[in-house]
Amino acid sequence: MRFYVLRVLSGQEKKVCEYIEVAKSNGTLGSYVRRVLVPMEKVTSQRNGKIVVKEHPYMPGYVLVEAALVGDTEHTLSTLPNVIGFLTSRTTDGQLEPEPLRTQEVQALLGQVDQDAEGEGRFDVEYSVGDSVRIIDGPFSEFSATIDEVKSDKRKLKVMVKIFGRRTPLELDYTQVEKE
Structure with missing residues (x-):
């Protein structure tokens, strides 16, 4: 066979x-x-x-x-x-x-x-550098962020969040954000 x-x-x-x-x-x-x-x-x-x-x-x-x-x-x-x-x-x-x-x-x-x-x-969602996303999971949920780096092989994003007037880098999973 x-x-x-x-x-x-x-x-x-x-x-x-x-x-x-x-x-x-x-x-x-x-x-x-x-x-x-x-x-x-x-x-x-x-x-x-x-x-x-x-x-x-x-x-x-x-x-x-x-x-x-x-x-x-x-x-x-x-x-x-x-x-x-x-x-x-x-x-x-x-x-x-x-x-x-x-x-x-x-x-x-x-x-x-x-x-x-x-x-x-x-x-199924494509992310690219410069896209605006909203964080939906974790301690920074409901914050807006801008994508700085996309690691598609690991399904991770490096984003910049503005906290207390300063830009702070975060590494998040694809499932923790959604496009705005």
Whole structure:
């Protein structure tokens, strides 16, 4: 069994997984499909001062299927509702056939998904130097500040807050501020 990539209509990834699971359980795909994965990532955003965490497909429009493409398996998978087809390559005789993912690619994808599941995921708000923000958490909540430095890899901001007429530097997490 190898991992293959199914191209599906964007937004229908989970529905396609359900169709495949039903086909597995009713015997159409039987033991030819082992796993069906929709790699998901967490996306953190702010709405009305509240932190909202949602899950979105890591690769919109694609579903990973661990399968043995023997008999009608390829045809059955590619003719399911909302499925466009397999990610293919041309053979030496010019035919298109589903191309399996290499082991390193699968491990990298699964490792990235595991890493995203453990962490906070991607932050959906873009900050840049000079932006005005309002601090919403911590001892300086309700203060206004100006961004001096953005450390996107650590999800930290260095901001300048005016306290008693003096500019004071603070290092804050993305979740502790919101754009004004």
